[in-house]
Amino acid sequence: MNSAPAAERGEPLLKVRKVNGWYGESHVLHDVSLDLYEGETITLVGRNGAGKTSTLRAIMNLLPRRSGEIRIAGRDMAKVPVHRTAHSGIGYVPEERGIFASLTVSENLMLPPKVAEGGMSVEAIFDLFPNLAERRNSPGTKLSGGEQQMLAIARILRTGVKIILLDEPTEGLAPVIIQRIGDVLVELKKSGMTLLLVEQNFRFARKVADRFYLMEDGHILESFPTAQLDAKMDRLHEVVGV
Amino acid sequence: MTMIFGIPLPALLGQLLIGFINGSFYALLSLGLAVIFGLLRVINFAHGAQYMLGAFAAYLLLAHTGIGFWPALVIAPLVVAAISAVIERTMLSRLYDLDHLYGLLFTFGLALILEGTFRWYFGAAGQPYAQPQILSGGTNLGFMFLPNYRGFVVVASIVICLSVWLLIEKTRLGAYLRAATENPQLVQAFGVNVPLLLTLTYALGAGLAGLAGVLAAPIYQVSPLMGSNLIIIVFAVVVIGGMGSIGGAIVTGYVLGILEGLTKVFYPEASNIVVFVIMAVVLMLRPAGLFGKEI
Secondary structure, X not given: OOOOOHHHHXXXXXXXXXXXXXXXXXXXXXXXXXXXXXXXXEEEEEOOOOOHHHHHHHHOOOOOEEEEEEXXXXXXXXXXXXXXXXXXOEEEEOOOOOOOOOOEHHHHHHOOOOOOOOOOOHHHHHHHOHHHHHOOOOEHHHOOHHXXXXXXXXXXXXXXXXXXXXXXXXXXXXXXXXXXXHHHHHHHHHOOOEEEEEOOOHHHHHHHOOEEEEEEOOEEEEEEEHHXXXXXXXXXXXXXXX | OOEEOOEEXXXXXXXXXXXXXXXXXXXXXXXXXXXXXXXXXXXXXXXXXXXXXXXXXXXXXXXXXXXXXXXXXXXXXHHHHHHHHHHHHHOHHHHOOOOHHHHHHHHHHHHHHHHHHHHHHHOOOOEOOOOOHXXXXXXXXXXXXXXXXXXXXXXXXXXXXXXXXXXXXXXXXXXXXXXXXXXXXXXXXXXXXXXXXXXXXXXXXXXXXXXXXXXXXXXXXXXXXXXXXXXXXXXXXXXXXXXXXXXXXXXXXXXXXXXXXXHHHHOHHHOOOHHHHHHHHHHXXXXXXXXXXXX
């Protein structure tokens, strides 16, 4: 199904059309367009500063200025304020993880309000991430980097969102932890979750991604299905430089 | 008679108690300032004026509608909180994206306007406000005579400070508040209405000042400048405790009230400046304040 042409798949769950974004005078996104279908996982790749994080921030309405069209489940998000964006069923796991130091693990987990029914229960989350259960009363930032990443993902799973934006979830983590996070994402995907992943680690991304979008200098250069990843490797190395 | 360091024990305990009462007001006021600074990053110079507004609200309620102390204890802080919420929404909130200095200047100007208006209307002289009947009289503690109302103020202040501390440290709303203090954008991205949270926080801080004003009305007279006299000391208290530290503001408020009281016993000449001397020393040794974190 993943290689089916867009026309046969109906309306994407997340539709981004000709989005431009700015930080002050600096024009960081140029006519970015992408589609994310229900149950699909796409991965944005590109060099640092290519506009991957800015794309996620534009979708969450966190850029100081943006233009263009963003639709979630058909709903035009242009006029939706930041604090109502999540209520359209979208959750954000930022690159810096955003674990709050003055909140315990439990409080961090319970922080994002439920935006829809069908989120995971706290028990199910603690089953999935047993180390979080053990440390539920520690301050959030006393966790290891891997545990913080798991907490950042876990707290979104509680909220019942349909789409999760994940910004470099494997950055700076040990291989065994990366493996664990990969397993979790595969599980999520099986359960029907729709994921938008920003990732430099192709080997990690190919396990979950259905399609890749290649970014450079705030532009989307091309998109291709995961099956073509090997054939595109030279091109990727040239653009991404890793 | 029992003497400690050459001071009669009753005099010492008496001043300790007076210090504790003053400390109750320092704690209530610095708590409100710390709550506002923590989330809004605004140094609320209007805090003294909001304290004065609370006292005047109680006074006007009694003078014009006959509503007494106990209902006023609830109504006046709500009035001050409501007025402050409107001010935050319509004016202060427009300054958040600018340098913090603008928030300070705005609230300073607001304080001048409020105090000037009341001074023009009521004159600089204080208006008396009778303490509630049920708390008239006093209790002989053996070492001193404690007016019941002052005892009530001490207890009320402790209860209020503890409640606010619990609200912030132990509830879900408090978790939003602490999280938004660290990273407002992310909390907003999670679907929390942070602008509303800012308005409520400012209203809470101002309401606490109003509540302190009502409690103060029977002790100090109700006068337009009652806040500006007190607020300078309270700012010193907040600086000593550490900007934005809730628990620090409360503890420092009581401790400094008591230290000030003790200074009155041992070296009365220094009692007006002891808080500022302590502030200077703390700033030299721990610039972030006793309970503050380095930013």
